[in-house]
Amino acid sequence: MTGIVKTFPGVRALDGVDLTVRAGEVHCLLGQNGAGKSTLIKVLAGAHQPDEGEILWQGGRTTLSTPVAALRMGVATMYQELDLIPGLSVADNIFLGHERASWGFTKDRQARKQATELLNRLGHPEIPPEREVGDLSAAGQQLVSMARALAHDAKLIVMDEPTAALAADEVTNLFRVVADLTAAGVAVVYISHRLEEIREIGHRVTVIKDGRTMARDLAADTPTSELVALMSGKRVETVYPNREESTVDISKEVLKVERLGRDDEFADVNFTVHAGEILGIAGLVGAGRSEILETIFGARKANHGTVTVNGKKLRNGDVRSAVDAGVGLAPEERKSQALLMDMSVAQNVTLASMRSYSSFGFTDRAKELRDSRTKLEDLDLRPADPRRNVSTLSGGNQQKAVVARWLVHGCRVLLLDEPTRGVDVGARAELYRLIRELAADGVALVLVSSEMPEVLGLADRVLVLRDGRVIHEAPADELTEADVLDMVMEGSAA
Amino acid sequence: MPERPAPRAKQGLGVDLRLASLFGVLVLLILIGWITSPDNFLTGSNLDTILRLAAPSGVVAVGMTFVIISGGIDLSVGSVVGLASVWMTTLATQSYGPFVMVVTGLLVGLGAGLVNGLLIAYGRMVPFIATLAMYISARGLAEYLSNKQTQVVRDQDFLAFFRGEFLGVPTLVWILVIVVAAGWVLLNRTTFGRRTFAVGGNPEATRLAGINVKRHIAFVYGFAGLLAGITAVMLAARTTAGSSTNGMFYELDAIAAVVIGGTALTGGRGTMVGTLIGVLIFTLITNIFVQNNLPTEVQNIAKGAIIVIAVLLQFRTNKARANT
Amino acid sequence: MPERPAPRAKQGLGVDLRLASLFGVLVLLILIGWITSPDNFLTGSNLDTILRLAAPSGVVAVGMTFVIISGGIDLSVGSVVGLASVWMTTLATQSYGPFVMVVTGLLVGLGAGLVNGLLIAYGRMVPFIATLAMYISARGLAEYLSNKQTQVVRDQDFLAFFRGEFLGVPTLVWILVIVVAAGWVLLNRTTFGRRTFAVGGNPEATRLAGINVKRHIAFVYGFAGLLAGITAVMLAARTTAGSSTNGMFYELDAIAAVVIGGTALTGGRGTMVGTLIGVLIFTLITNIFVQNNLPTEVQNIAKGAIIVIAVLLQFRTNKARANT
Amino acid sequence: TSNEPPAAQANGGANVAAGQGDNAKAGKMVTIGFSAPAADHGWIAAITKNAKAQAEKFKADVTLKATEGTNDASQQIAQVETLINQKVDVLVILPMDGKQLTSVGQSAMDKGIPVINLDRIFDTPLAYRTWIGGDNYRMGVNAGAYIAAEMKKKGISNPVIGEIAGIDSLPLTQDRSRGFKDALAKAGFAVGPRQAAEFTVETGEKATANLLQAAPKLDALWNHDDDQGIGVMAAISAANRKEFIMVGGAGSRNMIDKIKADSDVIKATVLYSPSMSSSAIALARLLGQAKGMGDLAEHEIPALITTYSAVVTKENAAQYADVAFDS
């Protein structure tokens, strides 16, 4: 692909990108959020039509006018947003668009059989092909997505952040499959924000920034600082900021969770968080971490146990009561659980504190704008224009807007669920700094993340969760990544 | 491994439970009918009446099932029934004989449906609005064509065939059976059906899987229009006339039946059997009320209540199922 | 950082462009009316007529705007208008005098709306189905209450007030103006309005921001019901009677007007001014047709076409705007 | 007709016929099946009410199975079929659309159940034993003739005459309009602005409000239906128009009272009385008991009975108070 240009209304998402992929290699695509990676691969998949540029396939010029054209040619794509139909079965999803059928009549038995074979190849024979995809966990869905890409017998498979929803052991599994594929001469384009993954399986790296190719065909072992510099245009030295001695009295117990449990999800969870403390929760995907946070917050009803904030017991299953007590939640799915995409940043920021921005039910829009602008500047959210539509912000900045919502509300307990999911390196560092600053200001934080280094690097104390139960609790500096991995995997592998 | 012991009941079982509860409602209604009018309810001729009444609405509901599963809605079917019935019974059309009547009637339905589909798929109009416009226009066009007169069917072959019986079962009921069976096969055993589910479940993902979503949507509405055309033929046979008032409120009845039958208005899920039971439930309610000489207003109050109860009940069943 | 100069046109400007195109349609219609009947169209009394006809549908449409922005739909408003109008004009109610008539009429509307809201919010029914059930039941109840008779309003004070004028403008038009203005303020300047947008835009996010989404939804439907009650009062005044047939098809007219006005059926977006223009467009169309003595069927064919054109045009405007 | 005002009061305003002579005595039990369209407006509601009241009057020897209410031809067919299945002795059918219900009427007759076709006529006499109904054409003629005479009386040579019709897709509306046009044409006049309403007050008001705007000056206005007439009058009073005379249709109590009071634009109404349904039940009873009509020489009841659309004016209003119906 050379000189690819793609403009969306108001954005030049791709501004002349070049990408060359060879057979049998894993070609990694790096770039910050919004750099244009997903857009580029959508052009490659025929989902978007480029405005300029040309695509050469095995030496010949081609145009990919539809996804079918790309699939026929041999390009299969696993999109960043899960591209599955929740209501259809695993087998139906795998063969969607190229159903096993004759004369329009589906051959379901054959489809199921072939689906099982594909899942076998991925090391997951236990996923039943007739199961509805909506019932699978995120990781299971990712596997179906992968099986679908394999089902096409493609010569080039594009994977857009396939590991974002995967736990460590799943990632290893995925890498094994990728290695098999490349050994068979299939080319893979691999997108991830996790540099360590790229080092592990990548052969060559192309970095894009602001819709332009910054560097092409770098070796996979290019030093981190160099890659980050290329991606962001600046150098990011230390990723996790140092723990500063905070001035707040961290002996004050703010959040106390006692014997909290929900049927089939988690049981007997006890912990306390002090003012100015960051509590990390580590565990595999599906261990029930999000559920615990949402239950504390009242978004789910607990079957037993209590949550106490500043000595006051929260009403079970009542978000309002948690919010009033000063608890905030930055949920796992930013787009679907936190943001109002049609609204301005200011309106998003004040959503939880409408009461303080209104008198007799009438909104005080001047105050709303003023306060949110201040907060945006505090958080270094760019651009700090509260009137802008929140959908125009990049992922990292959207996350800051969610945090701003709770700060404006004056919250004392902040629950962060995967705050850096899908956020690029530069923005990550800023979020880390922000989290530390909040702690320094005396906010009690609970941090859930699938990235072990993040939990260990940021948190003061860490809970390790397995199958909905706390199996270990220790100060972060007493744990290593290997320890934690050991603990979370033990038993579940059996 | 991410897979655990199934946290939800299996899909198959779930559908069965839901359908079973629906079926329970049906049986209950039959019992009520039987108890309240023991002499007349369970007779062959009453069964005939019920099924012949259910037939046209049933055919419309089959098309509506596809439309709703595909994530859309079609408010225009009733009006299209009126338009097609007027078209096929004008003096001009009738002069060409029964074959042309039926074929052009179906084509008018198909055409109106395709217009809906094109507006929605390629004009990117919301289904509700595109079909609302068709709802208004098609009825107006039907009035215009018929000059607001009821047009009597003079063709005896047409009447003999469609008003007749075959193996003791009325032709209209045969048509219903065939359409429902064909609809079931189309929905569950063909790529067309599979893709209808896919389009309704996640249109963008379906597009990315290489399916021409727009064309498929246009086809789905065309199919619903075609079935409206079949309904027009059935009504013309049943009433021996074509009129611009034919098919009034069929869209609401069909939507209600489809939803009662367990098809989600959000698209992506639904069953043909559920729709059939939904249609039968509504027809039975009417029949029971007539059998017992109850006035319409009471019937309407009850109908609304039954919709609410049936849906709430299904929700319970779902919840129970989810909690198992 | 990945941020560039604002990728989308500002929200405010976008709305203006869209409204401007709608306003253009309105002006065009006025021109057509003026050209086709130069003597009668632009007279004060015709303006009065248009506005008085627009008034009840306008009030219903204001409620519908809230419902649709909140992500729902209300098919029952027309029936609720009928029910409330019957309730307030029964002999029994009338015997308590105009004050009780109006207040209980509003309460009936509010109550029916709240029932919708409770079924949707707490019974988790799909709005389409819950309000479809109410649509059927409320009309039935109205027929039951009125014994299907038109109930003439005998109370002279009621008639004198609501059929009267104030500062040369009919009371009904005042009510419309006040309701639209209050609706605008409620939507754009209060927490209630903000929450309505939020609930429609992303209910889960709104819930997680500590807002009681269910209660809010119940209120929104209650509000729409209350406005249906006001409409019933207006219709009782305009027609000097209450009847179970009052308000028929108001739901479709209101939905069409709201959507033409630029409110998205998916919720989360919408404007009150657009709704008002939408209502005026439809009233104008009818008036122009009558002025030119055109029959209803042509009117209907054209109405459907106008909906399609207006929506496609808006889509163009949006695209053009998005491409700037 | 043989209506008695006191009986009318006793039956909550419904008109009932008393049997006369031998026919008054209870005879053999007759089960009458009754089917009518949805009673969504006053006239049809009165039809159903009258039928029930009449059956109640004859309760000694009449059982009424009244199915009522649908505007869907295919559903009404099913209703009639149900009544046939229930083996009623006589059927009284007011079809939603005569042509569309013809086949089911015929199949009843074929099965030996005599059908009294009420008002909207079937397509073939084979589908009914007796038809009783109003004369829509003459209703229009009488309205037109009355208006023409009034215009002549006032010396208006070129009058603007408006018409508010009922549901345009019903044959009865078309017949009424045709009669109206013909009668006016005979006097050298023509129909001016015409709008169709839908037999409801609201549509009557809406159509009239718009029509009055289209016609800044009117000399006469005929409204097909007194039920929608309430709305028509409301629109007229809202527009503050008094320059013309109005004639109604059907004959509701409301309008007849107004005519008597002579304080409004309405000066007359042309009858189309729902009392015909009382008569239909009375006929059905006689048919079921194989009796003839009292004063006629015939052994059987006649095959066609057309009620007369009298013009009710201030002068004769008192006389018609008993057939007036509550719209």
Ligand SMILES: Nc1ncnc2c1ncn2[C@@H]1O[C@H](COP(=O)(O)OP(=O)(O)OP(=O)(O)O)[C@@H](O)[C@H]1O
């Ligand atoms: N459909 C669209 N309409 C308008 N703008 C779009 C669209 N899709 C992407 N963009 C814009 O194009 C730019 C590139 O987006 P893209 O999704 O390709 O980034 P990315 O590199 O994949 O980011 P991430 O790492 O967050 O996945 C962004 O500014 C984005 O907002």
Ligand SMILES: Nc1ncnc2c1ncn2[C@@H]1O[C@H](COP(=O)(O)OP(=O)(O)OP(=O)(O)O)[C@@H](O)[C@H]1O
């Ligand atoms: N759609 C679903 N239906 C039924 N059970 C589910 C579903 N999704 C998740 N679960 C169950 O809920 C529990 C917790 O799942 P979840 O993946 O949300 O945990 P998590 O630790 O928050 O993971 P993540 O890091 O992805 O947020 C698991 O037992 C899982 O099987």
Ligand SMILES: [Mg+2]
């Ligand atoms: Mg991306």
Ligand SMILES: [Mg+2]
């Ligand atoms: Mg989680």
